[in-house]
Amino acid sequence: MQGHGYTQPVNQPPPIGWLVFLRVVFVVISVLSFGLLMWTMMLRLAIVTRRALDWWLFAASIVVEFLGLYLMGSEPGDEIHTAGGWTGLALVLxxxxxxxxxxxxxxxxHFHQLRLSGYPTQRPPSPAYGYPQNQSPYTATTVPQSPAVPHTPIPRTPVPPPPQRPAPARIDQVRAELDELSDYLRKHDGRQDDNHEGGR
Known part of the structure; x- marks a missing residue:
């Protein structure tokens, strides 16, 4: 089974007060050493940022410092009189x-960007397969809905029952024939009674 795994730790920048203190210390070291230790702040910057440009600038600061000191040291006296000496002084300062x-x-x-990239709202780790995903009510977008209108059913007109079909003509015909037959039998029975009486 797979879990959520471990999240990468976020490098929190040091407190601002400590950063200001370090900046002041390295600048003061460079100024009080008359530029002899300016490479220390460039070395710290290259270590902190880890950019190739800062490493190249660290190397360039060492070259500029030693070249300027060499040109000032090549002066014949204690004071700067030649163009080389002035060039060396300009390079150092x-x-x-x-x-x-x-x-x-x-x-x-660098630390401003690090602070901005370290504090954004972090995305939660993606859930492992088979685990439900909780949604925050604040992340889902809600659309205001209009109040629901109650559904009124449309009244239906009652359907009248179908009209009674008249009896088929065949039944009427059979009925009429039965009526005629019964009349005939009545008449026939009455004639037979008369004949019997007359024969007596």
Whole structure:
């Protein structure tokens, strides 16, 4: 027999307060390290979202950071005087600002979508074969019905009985013949009585 099976657990996003705290911590780490640790927030973003683009941006942040530090470190003195030094400084500062902006927007968007996809009304598992399906009264659409009109039967006119058929002509004829026969017998019996009396 098959049951309903196990439903996949829904990954609930962390509380908003905890997410805000993590965002602030990673941004502060990047700013206070003067861009040296900006790769940490990009690494966290790539781990959280698991998108190939974020992994590529994490690698790019490391390349930009080391290239900028190399160009600034190639300056002959303590101060930046050459175009290479200024380019390195622009790479580090610009990369840090761009990384912070992208990190915050991508992290907020990711958890917003996760929160929206985690809370919709979940469809109940389909029932196994042979089990009845309960329908909620709130899911079925109801159509307002007009009040029922009582059915009044149409009065039927009584059908008159069929008229009595007249007796067949044959019966009348037999009756008439019997009447004639009885008259004849009466007359015949009366004549015979007269003859007997006259013969005496």
């Amino acid at each position: 610009g990369g840090m600002v761009a990384a912070i902006a992208y990190y915050l927007s991508a992290d907020i968007r």
